[in-house]
Amino acid sequence: MEIIEPPQVVTLPERHYAGIRTVTPFKGMFQVRDRLMKDLHARFERGDTFFRLHVIDMAGEMDVEVGVVTDAAVAPDGPVRPGVLPAGDYATMTFIGHGRRANGTLLEWIRGHGLAMDCVENPAGDRFGCRYELYRTDPRTERMKTRWQTQLGIRLDS
Template sequence: MWSEPTLVQRAEQPYVAITVRVPMDKLGEVVPPLNGAVFEWIADNGGQPSGPPFWKYNVIDMERELEIEAGVAVQQPMPGSGRVSAGVLPGGTYASLLHTGHPQELVDATGALLDWAAGRGLAWDVVDDPAGERWAARLELYRTDPSVQPDMAKWETELAFRVKDSDGSEA
């Protein structure tokens, strides 16, 4: 089950993340433990999270592999170290919906968001290159803490995909 998609404005937001390249069929095994490692790194380095953990899909090539960042927004910019890198989520207009249910259902919710945007003539902030689709910001924000809500059928996940202005420039 998901909410009606909407357009939202998001401000730039500093974050830290661990980047991985992973085949689609291994995604669920690799990325979730990385979010915990990022939270631990933030605590060890004196930072403060300012939002839920997320996956940021940077490059999508369903035939080969995905480049994904397992990240967490932080209150103040932090320099990365080791396998943790620092970045800034771009501000601008995002198409968004809130999904309630098992994370395996996100494929259908993503399809609904893509269809909704296509029906409104929205263009994504994405570039095709030989490695795959390179996204400015395609986010899955995990709003439910599994230690508080162990029933995965009740988890809330926000999809937020950055769109371009109608003239093709960045939103």
């Protein structure tokens, strides 16, 4: 893993998006993500693509969403729904390479700095106010996921 931007706290504005949300087991989750990305990119040619993790239960079900940032709210269209990445303070880090290690690095940094995440811990899965992987490299033009520049973002408790 190569860190492009080290962990830091940034204040981000509210961002509208169009998204497709689903529940899937952790195993096979990234194939589901890739399929949802293709569906979304068939409808939206522009906009930053991201993968949002609403509820994380790596031993059970993951509540996830693929989205494309838009200039304004969109009308619902089949599985595509409007959404908002909420404004607030986020712990962020940008990397190239292995996402699991990068997520671990950011989580360790958050805990090491005594920061509280906007997260409700639960045996059925940790429910995040907003946690995402935003792909700074356009997945439509770079097929090699290990080359993607990815920004992790976890909203902090205010």
